[in-house]
Amino acid sequence: MLLKTTSLSFAYPGQPSLSFPDFSLSGGEAVLLLGKSGSGKTTFLNLLAGLLSPNHGEVILDGTVLSSLQGHRLDLFRGQHIGIIFQKAHLIAALTVKQNLELAQFLSKKNGSSPLALLQDLGIADKASAAVGTLSEGEAQRVSIARALINTPKLILADEPTSSLDDEHAQRVITLLKSEAAKIGAALVIVTHDQRVKSEVSQVLELKSE
Amino acid sequence: MNLLTLSWKYLSFRPLATGLNVILLAFGLAIITVLLLVQYQFEEKMTRDAAGIDLVVGAKGSPLQLILSSVYHIDFPTGNIKMEEAQRISRSRLVKQVIPLAMGDNVQGLRILGTNHDYLDLYSVKFAAGKPWEQPFEVTLGAESAQILGLKLGDTFSGSHGISVGSHDHDQHAFKVTGILAPSGKVVDRLVLTSIESVWYTHDEESGAEPDTTTQVEEERIAVEEDAPEEGIDPQLLPVSARGFPVTDQDREVTTLLIRYRNPMAAIQLPRMINSGTSMQAASPAFEMSRLFELLGVGISLLQGLAIALVVIAGLSIFIALYNSLKERKYDLAILRTLGASRGQLVGLVFLEGISLTILGAIFGIAFGHGFLALIVELTSQELVSLVDPWVFLTEEGLIFGYALTVGIVASLIPAWSAYQTSIAKQLTKT
Known part of the structure; x- marks a missing residue:
């Protein structure tokens, strides 16, 4: 198993504790994370990414217990092994498309894949030296996928990646995510309530709010 | 790509604010440069020419x-x-x-x-x-x-x-x-x-x-x-x-x-x-010259005061610029953290921005200072002024880099602290 969680729970200060079901995922597999608003989907994703640290339980990625890592080692581990895609692209506006990818490589100290080849795969190679501000939303989202993939992560987390895209782009983004994750053998977790996505991924994990 | 390039990209992404801050600081430091050059050269020339004459x-x-x-x-x-x-x-x-x-x-x-x-x-x-x-x-x-x-x-x-x-x-x-x-x-x-x-x-x-x-x-x-x-x-x-x-x-x-x-x-x-x-x-040359410098002293202190005020204002302006741009960039900072940046790197980024601004200010300041002095020497026929060589570089000008660095570091302290404090998860879940 590439990704495994055991008896995870987390509580925001002054709020009741949220418990999450145990689950595991192999490389190349994809899972949809579903649930109503407030059921803790984003919290769960943050725990998986090591952005939040659980009150109980563990997240184990490829044999490493995330909560055992501290400070910069956790940051570096995240940069090297976890790719995160947000609802909006959130690229660094001061940099060009290619520089955004190079930045991800620099911060994770991993210089594996070539930014240009990846952009080629995602069909946006012609935008490599474009300023981020000139991209359409669909293009920007594809760049953010490229940024998440550039370090060939073991785990890809996507938080509502398609919610701000039209049908055509949503379809394209979800197909890309699946095929690229499969190509590099990464586990893919998608948080969504987008019907267009639900039909694409068979494995589902449903969070229930108590 | 490294932190220095990134900080430079951020600076050049806001050319007007960056330019204003650099120029503000450069003017303050230019006045200090001119004063330094004039005072040093006058005193040195005056002492050297009067050596051996009691x-x-x-x-x-x-x-x-x-x-x-x-x-x-x-x-x-x-x-x-x-x-x-x-x-x-x-x-x-x-x-x-x-x-x-x-x-x-x-x-x-x-x-x-x-x-x-x-x-x-x-x-x-x-x-x-x-x-x-x-x-x-x-x-x-x-x-x-x-x-x-x-x-x-x-x-x-x-x-x-x-x-x-x-x-x-x-x-x-x-x-x-x-x-x-x-x-x-x-x-x-x-x-x-x-x-x-x-x-x-x-x-x-x-x-x-x-x-x-x-x-x-x-x-x-x-x-x-x-x-x-x-x-x-x-x-x-x-x-x-x-x-x-x-x-x-x-x-x-x-x-x-x-x-x-x-x-x-x-x-x-x-x-x-x-x-x-x-x-x-x-x-006595020594006595008369010290009397002359005493007379000029009032004007020099006045200019020094003006220069210090300019440098302080520049420092404040750099602080405000960093602080504001950081507020706009909290999301960027969170993204950098998810990409593997440590808190220390974010702090480094803020300091690099502040320090690059002030180092630029120092370089321009020293250049302006010498240029301005050259202009004065060129335009005036006063023999006293023509004694000054505007293209002499003093080791004391290193002090100007010192001032600039201090301004940059002080102006970056609070923004850097706020960058250090940024919670990624909270920042990213905010919509």
Whole structure:
């Protein structure tokens, strides 16, 4: 198993504790994370990414217990092994498309894949030296996928990646995510309530709010 | 891609704010640079030119004027003194050395200074060509003078009366260049040196040739000449004296005397003796120059205050710019963290931005400072100002980088702390 969680729970200060079901995922597999608003989907994703640290339980990625890592080692581990895609692209506006990818490589100290080849795969190679501000939303989202993939992560987390895209782009983004994750053998977790996505991924994990 | 490139990209992404901050800081630092250069060079030149001169004796008048005219050759002399009286002082046991000076002529605004070879030793000059004057009307050019006049060994020229350009020429007897000095950075660079006798003879001829326009003093001088014994050879053909006072049996004048004391006692006794006991005045270069700097001090402090205010405002402005841009960039910071950046790297990024801004400010500030000074020197004809070389770089200018760095670090402290505190999860879940 590439990704495994055991008896995870987390509580925001002054709020009741949220418990999450145990689950595991192999490389190349994809899972949809579903649930109503407030059921803790984003919290769960943050725990998986090591952005939040659980009150109980563990997240184990490829044999490493995330909560055992501290400070910069956790940051570096995240940069090297976890790719995160947000609802909006959130690229660094001061940099060009290619520089955004190079930045991800620099911060994770991993210089594996070539930014240009990846952009080629995602069909946006012609935008490599474009300023981020000139991209359409669909293009920007594809760049953010490229940024998440550039370090060939073991785990890809996507938080509502398609919610701000039209049908055509949503379809394209979800197909890309699946095929690229499969190509590099990464586990893919998608948080969504987008019907267009639900039909694409068979494995589902449903969070229930108590 | 690295942190420095990233910080630079962020800075150049906001060219107006960045430019404003850099210029603001640069202006403050430019003023400091100018003050530093002017103060340092004046003080250094002033001290160097006055080295070895304990006391200046000349005609009564303003003591500061006496110093400026005789040591630095910038103001007009206070008048002449009788050589007989001057020689009496030189015989005092308090005096170690006396160098007489005779002034009154110029060539293209460069002063012709009659003196003896002791003056050359005083500034320990080196000859680029030729040797010191030995006959009347032989001159030695300072390095800059030679360049301005475009003269070389063996060339001749005539001086004109007065110490600034525009008076009538002494064209009776031409000066002949027999020596050219190597550049020394001292006052001799801008002088034309000759013997006291040469200065005397030029004026003798003038008064002889133009009797109609002679003044009363000159008439007296003619009278003296007529009384002079006719026997012997023309003194103009004799070699001039290289040391001490010129030998003459006539009633002659010199302009001022540069005196070196024999012992510390002289500093107390000699000035008082001259000022009260003779019709001449004595002034100490050290004392008069410190008085002058005291007078200028008010203006300098005022400018310093202005410069400090500008630097502080620039610091504040950089702080506000960093703080605001960081508020807009909280999301960026969170993204950087998810990409693997540590808190330390974010702090580093903020400091790099602040410090790059101020280092740029320092570079521009120093460049502006030198440029501005060059402009002033170029535009002004004031001789005092032309003493300043705008392209001298001082080690003290390193201090300016120090100031700039301090401003950058102080201005970055709070923004850096807020970057350190940013919680990624909270920032990313905010919509």
